Amino acid sequence: MHSSRSPAGFRLGLLTATLVALVATGLTAIAPAAAAETPLSQGRSATASSTEGGGYGAGAAFDGDRGTRWSSSAADPQWLQVDLGATARISRVVLAWEAAHARAFTIQTSDDGSAWTDVYSTTTGTGGTQTLDVTGTGRYVRMHGTARATGYGYSLWEFQVYGSGGAAGTPRPKPTFTDEVTHHEFQANCSWTADRPDDPIVYPGLPGASHMHTFVGNRTTHAGSTPASLLSGGTSCTNPHDRSAYWFPSFYKGDRLVRPTGDQVIYYKSGILEYWRVQPFPQGLRFVVGSPSATLEQFRDSPGAVEGFECGDVSRSWDIPRQCPPGSQVNVRYQAPSCWDGVNLDSPDHKSHMSYPVDGYCPAGHPVAVPMLEFKIAFPADGDLSQARLSSGRGYSWHYDFFNAWDDPAVLDALVTHCINGGLQCNPRGYDLYKPHRGAALTEDFELP
Numbered sequence: 416m417h418s419s420r421s422p423a424g425f426r427l428g429l430l431t432a433t434l435v436a437l438v439a440t441g442l443t444a445i446a447p448a449a450a451a452e453t454p455l456s457q458g459r460s461a462t463a464s465s466t467e468g469g470g471y472g473a474g475a476a477f478d479g480d481r482g483t484r485w486s487s488s489a490a491d492p493q494w495l496q497v498d499l500g501a502t503a504r505i506s507r508v509v510l511a512w513e514a515a516h517a518r519a520f521t522i523q524t525s526d527d528g529s530a531w532t533d534v535y536s537t538t539t540g541t542g543g544t545q546t547l548d549v550t551g552t553g554r555y556v557r558m559h560g561t562a563r564a565t566g567y568g569y570s571l572w573e574f575q576v577y578g579s580g581g582a583a584g585t586p587r588p589k590p591t592f593t594d595e596v597t598h599h600e601f602q603a604n605c606s607w608t609a610d611r612p613d614d615p616i617v618y619p620g621l622p623g624a625s626h627m628h629t630f631v632g633n634r635t636t637h638a639g640s641t642p643a644s645l646l647s648g649g650t651s652c653t654n655p656h657d658r659s660a661y662w663f664p665s666f667y668k669g670d671r672l673v674r675p676t677g678d679q680v681i682y683y684k685s686g687i688l689e690y691w692r693v694q695p696f697p698q699g700l701r702f703v704v705g706s707p708s709a710t711l712e713q714f715r716d717s718p719g720a721v722e723g724f725e726c727g728d729v730s731r732s733w734d735i736p737r738q739c740p741p742g743s744q745v746n747v748r749y750q751a752p753s754c755w756d757g758v759n760l761d762s763p764d765h766k767s768h769m770s771y772p773v774d775g776y777c778p779a780g781h782p783v784a785v786p787m788l789e790f791k792i793a794f795p796a797d798g799d800l801s802q803a804r805l806s807s808g809r810g811y812s813w814h815y816d817f818f819n820a821w822d823d824p825a826v827l828d829a830l831v832t833h834c835i836n837g838g839l840q841c842n843p844r845g846y847d848l849y850k851p852h853r854g855a856a857l858t859e860d861f862e863l864p
Contacts, residue, residue: 456576460782472774476574487568496557498779500582507577513570516542519562524553596838599690604678605631605652613638627665627806636660642699645820653843656826663815664807666794686753686787688775696819703765704751705814707807714811718771719750735810753787829856
């Protein structure tokens with residue numbers, strides 16, 4: 416006699432019988448694996464009381480990489496804190512200690528980074544990986560160590576904070592490549608447009624108030640330039656979407672003004688170790704790099720990498736070389752800060768809203784990593800340069816200004832994503848000559864594909 420049971424009903428019955436059998440034998444069915452929970456602290460801005468040295472910065476404990484670590488100096492007390500970006504409910508903290516761990520420490524939370532509340536405390540820390548169930552709220556979370564277990568400092572592979580809330584969104588994840596990453600940059604190639612005693616950042620609306628500046632990029636830059644006026648202006652940059660204004664003190668050989676010829680190279684790079692976290696500049700951001708009143712020591716010891724002046728066999732000169740071989744030219748390179756406070760497009764001193772990274776990571780007060788600009792300007796001057804100078808003074812008074820005006824934020828984002836986050840060495844349309852298989856960010860007409 417044939418059963419009238421449907422195939423679907425048969426399968427359901429078989430599944431039920433199987434589950435009953437499992438329960439009867441003391442076994443349970445295996446549930447599907449859940450996705451790993453991402454810490455609220457992952458990739459967030461961090462600071463510390465001290466670091467052992469380069470490569471052991473605070474951010475290394477929040478990068479999700481068990482191969483990097485924060486390490487402090489060998490003294491008590493020390494602390495390591497993370498900015499979650501907004502208030503969060505904290506339910507769990509995981510500390511993955513290196514051998515140099517804390518014997519006595521507290522976990523603390525804070526709304527403002529000043530007043531702290533203890534949510535965990537111990538004087539018998541054992542090191543290893545500690546999972547601590549805690550209850551608290553705050554934007555900031557820190558480990559405050561008061562007694563070391565070894566003669567070394569405090570060292571954490573990872574400091575993970577779990578809970579709910581915090582800043583919206585997840586920082587850009589680290590991409591996976593099959594080829595070696597040696598660069599993370601693209602070029603903005605822009606030629607000369609004007610020489611004017613104007614500075615629309617330092618002296619807005621005051622034509623003639625500044626020393627002479629040489630401008631590249633936007634063709635309309637003047638003392639009264641605004642984000643709107645720049646966006647409606649033309650550009651000398653190879654990429655027509657880059658209507659940003661770039662300027663620097665003019666170069667003189669004696670009394671003769673020497674203009675840079677041809678395209679000048681302005682690199683957009685990563686200034687942080689985790690290059691995949693760099694985000695595009697916000698529209699209208701502007702800042703000044705360096706100072707016309709800097710001393711030689713201040714120029715040389717800037718927190719950013721300073722290549723200084725070079726010509727012929729001369730390199731890393733902190734002043735304009737006194738002699739350059741015939742047919743050569745004077746190059747100058749100087750890196751900009753690349754961490755933004757995430758709020759202000761400018762500040763009273765035109766610098767405070769920006770910061771240089773600390774040990775390769777953005778500090779808590781400036782948590783947003785943006786492209787690191789590096790101007791590489793070439794002045795066609797050779798021979799006797801003993802009378803050469805900048806309009807601002809000696810060579811170490813070198814400085815420059817940037818006023819962001821990319822007319823299509825999606826184009827800038829594509830270049831940042833493909834070239835900086837993607838670990839490439841790109842030209843102005845986002846093509847890496849050495850890795851052609853990776854393609855380009857933009858078409859040959861500099862448009863989005």
